[in-house]
Amino acid sequence: MGRQPCCEKVGLKRGPWTIEEDHKLMHFILNNGIHCWRTVPKLAGLMRCGKSCRLRWINYLRPDLKRGAFTDMEENQMIQLHSRLGNRWSKIAGHFPGRTDNEIKNHWNTRIKKKLKQLGIDPVTHKPINNEHSHGKCEEVDEGHNLQSNDNTEVDDQEQSFELKPQSTANPVPKEILVMTTQNSNEDMPELDNGRNTTNNIFPSQEMWWNINYDGFDQNNNMGSSSVDSSVLNPSFSLEDSSLNTNNNYNPNSVGECSSHIQQQLHQQNQQQENYIYSQTWIESNVDAFLSWDGFHHFEEVMFPSFQKSPTIN
DNA sequence: AAGCTTCGCAACCGCAGCATC
DNA sequence: TGATGCTGCGGTTGCGAAGCT
Numbered sequence: 001m002g003r004q005p006c007c008e009k010v011g012l013k014r015g016p017w018t019i020e021e022d023h024k025l026m027h028f029i030l031n032n033g034i035h036c037w038r039t040v041p042k043l044a045g046l047m048r049c050g051k052s053c054r055l056r057w058i059n060y061l062r063p064d065l066k067r068g069a070f071t072d073m074e075e076n077q078m079i080q081l082h083s084r085l086g087n088r089w090s091k092i093a094g095h096f097p098g099r100t101d102n103e104i105k106n107h108w109n110t111r112i113k114k115k116l117k118q119l120g121i122d123p124v125t126h127k128p129i130n131n132e133h134s135h136g137k138c139e140e141v142d143e144g145h146n147l148q149s150n151d152n153t154e155v156d157d158q159e160q161s162f163e164l165k166p167q168s169t170a171n172p173v174p175k176e177i178l179v180m181t182t183q184n185s186n187e188d189m190p191e192l193d194n195g196r197n198t199t200n201n202i203f204p205s206q207e208m209w210w211n212i213n214y215d216g217f218d219q220n221n222n223m224g225s226s227s228v229d230s231s232v233l234n235p236s237f238s239l240e241d242s243s244l245n246t247n248n249n250y251n252p253n254s255v256g257e258c259s260s261h262i263q264q265q266l267h268q269q270n271q272q273q274e275n276y277i278y279s280q281t282w283i284e285s286n287v288d289a290f291l292s293w294d295g296f297h298h299f300e301e302v303m304f305p306s307f308q309k310s311p312t313i314n
Numbered sequence: 315a316a317g318c319t320t321c322g323c324a325a326c327c328g329c330a331g332c333a334t335c
Numbered sequence: 336t337g338a339t340g341c342t343g344c345g346g347t348t349g350c351g352a353a354g355c356t
Contacts, residue, residue: 016324016350038341054342055325090344102324105345110322 013047017056021046025053026061059100066098070107078104079112083126 013021028044034057037050046053059065070078074096081092089101089108096104108123116123 014326036341051327051342052325058343059324087345101344106323 011047012049012052014052017060021048022056022061025056029057029061055102059102064098065100066096070111074099075107075112075115078108079116079126082108082112082123 017025024044024046025040028040032043034040037054040046040050040053041048044053048056077095078092081095085091087105089105093099093101093104113123116126117129120129121127122129
C-alpha cells in the first residue's frame with residue numbers, strides 16, 4: 001500500500017491560477033492565517049490541492065515578495081552562496097529576503113549557469129573549466145559532476161575558499177562583493193523612505209489597505225536569514241485596518257500592503273484615471289524599490305478595469 | 315506575416331524529513 | 336517503534352513570450 005496522495009486529485013483544477021483564485025486564497029489566508037495547507041483550499045473555496053495553494057502563496061502571493069530583476073550584487077552573492085551550499089535553493093533563498101527558492105533556482109538555471117560558462121567556470125564545481133575536455137560539452141560536464149560539490153552537508157556555515165576568477169580578467173569581480181553579507185540585501189531598496197510617500201499617494205483610499213505585520217521582522221524590516229522560513233511560512237497576521245492610522249504615514253513595521261479589499265473600493269472609479277496615471281508613473285520609477293507584492297499585475301485590472309492594457313495617455 | 319526555435323518562468327511531481335499517534 | 340499524514344525541497348515539465356529565419 002503506497003502513500004496516499006496529498007489530496008484528492010479528481011476534479012481538482014490545475015495549471016495557471018486565475019485572479020479570482022488568487023483573491024480567494026489571499027483573502028482566506030489574510031483572514032485566517034495558515035494552519036493546515038490541506039484544509040486551505042476547502043475552506044477558501046478553491047478547487048486546488050493544498051500543495052498548489054502553498055506554492056502559489058509562497059512564490060507569488062506573499063506580500064513581502066520582492067520582484068524585479070536580480071542585481072549584480074545579488075547574482076554575485078548567489079554564486080558565492082551556491083559555491084558553499086550547492087543546489088540547496090531554500091537555504092540560498094534564505095539569504096535573499098523577499099526572494100523565493102523557486103525564483104533563485106530558475107534564475108540560476110537560466111542565467112547564472114550560462115554566465116559562468118561564458119566566463120569559463122563550471123557552474124557545478126565553481127572551478128575553471130578544463131577546455132581540453134569541455135569544449136562544447138558543458139551539459140555533459142554538468143550532468144557528470146552533478147552535485148559533486150553539493151553533498152557536503154557540513155558546509156553551511158563554513159567559508160570555503162572561493163573566489164570567482166573569470167578567465168577574462170578584464171572585469172574581475174571584487175572580492176568585497178563576493179563576501180557580501182546578507183545584511184546588505186536591503187540596500188536593494190534604498191528608496192524606501194521616498195517610496196513611503198509615493199506609496200501612499202497612489203492608493204485611492206487609505207482604508208482599503210491593510211497592514212500585515214509578521215512576526216520575525218524587526219523594526220527595520222530586516223528578516224534574519226534564519227528567520228525567513230518560519231516567519232514567512234507560518235505568518236502571524238495582525239490585520240489592522242489602516243484607516244485607524246489617522247495620518248498617512250507609512251508604517252515601517254508593516255511589510256506590505258495587500259489588496260484584499262480592493263473590490264470593496266470599486267465605487268471610487270471617479271478617481272480612476274488620475275490614480276492610474278499616477279500609479280503608472282510611480283510603479284515604473286519605483287517598482288524595484290517597492291515592497292513588491294505582485295498583485296500590481298492584478299491591481300490595475302481590478303482597480304482600473306476601464307483602463308486596462310496600458311491606455312494611451314496623451 | 316508565418317513558422318520555427320529558444321528562453322524564462324510558473325507550476326507540478328515525487329521524495330525526504332519531521333511530527334503525531 | 337512503525338504507520339500515517341503534512342510540509343518543504345529540489346528536479347522537471349509545460350507553456351507563453353520573445354527572437355530568429
